[in-house]
Amino acid sequence: MRKMSTLSDDQIAELQETFSLFDNKGDGKIFAHQLGEVLRSMGQNPTEAEVKKCGFYQEPDKRITFDQVLPIVATLSKNREAPVVEDFIEGFRVFDKDQNGTIHSADLRHLLTNLGERLTEEEANELLQGQEDAQGYVNYEEFVKVVLNG
Numbered sequence: 001m002r003k004m005s006t007l008s009d010d011q012i013a014e015l016q017e018t019f020s021l022f023d024n025k026g027d028g029k030i031f032a033h034q035l036g037e038v039l040r041s042m043g044q045n046p047t048e049a050e051v052k053k054c055g056f057y058q059e060p061d062k063r064i065t066f067d068q069v070l071p072i073v074a075t076l077s078k079n080r081e082a083p084v085v086e087d088f089i090e091g092f093r094v095f096d097k098d099q100n101g102t103i104h105s106a107d108l109r110h111l112l113t114n115l116g117e118r119l120t121e122e123e124a125n126e127l128l129q130g131q132e133d134a135q136g137y138v139n140y141e142e143f144v145k146v147v148l149n150g
Contacts, residue, residue, distance in 0.1 A: 007070075007073070007077070012070070015042050015066075015069075015070065015073060016066055018038070018041050018042050019038060019042075019066045019069060020066075021041070022034050022037070022038050022041070025063075027063070028065055028066065029063035029064055029065050030063065030064060030069075031060065031061060031062070031063060031064075032056035032057075032059055032060050032061070032062040032063070032064055033060035033061070035051055035054060035056055035064070035069070035072075036048065036051040038069065039051065039069075039072065039073065039076065042073055044073060044077070046076055048117070050076070054072055085141075085144055085145060085148060088140075088144040088148070089140065089141050089144055092108075092140035092143075092144070093140075095107055095108075095111070096140070101139055101140065101141055102133070102137040102138060102139055102140065103137065103138055103140050104136055104137055104138075105128055105131070105132045105136050105137065105138050106136070108128065108138050108140070108143070109121075109124050109128060112124040112128075127143075127147060131146070
């Protein structure tokens with residue numbers, strides 16, 4: 001196994017351990033259709049488009065090795081900048097018609113379910129639970145902090 005320059009030996013060992021949890025045949029491989037789930041279990045957060053770009057999308061039953069997954073993890077780690085609270089707040093500010101730090105929950109729900117990595121209605125409801133004020137508005141700065149901090 002080649003060491004990726006961005007990952008320490010300990011990190012690689014941890015990734016190998018996570019990978020092996022998905023190796024249900026004991027042959028050191030996973031099914032290609034498991035790639036997104038495996039990457040997320042390894043602490044990555046790839047979009048579906050990023051997972052498809054890995055090249056295994058057309059062959060979901062193909063078996064892939066840890067050595068094939070490791071460069072994908074290294075690339076995702078290197079390319080992924082941690083989201084900054086201010087970036088999200090700035091994005092929501094565009095939809096803040098009154099420039100008062102709030103966005104109507106219906107508008108926010110529309111953004112969450114129709115743009116980018118789309119959420120289901122159920123996921124949007126879960127995120128918005130307890131975030132609306134009496135007039136149906138969401139303080140988007142607090143919303144961003146709650147979402148990013150889990």
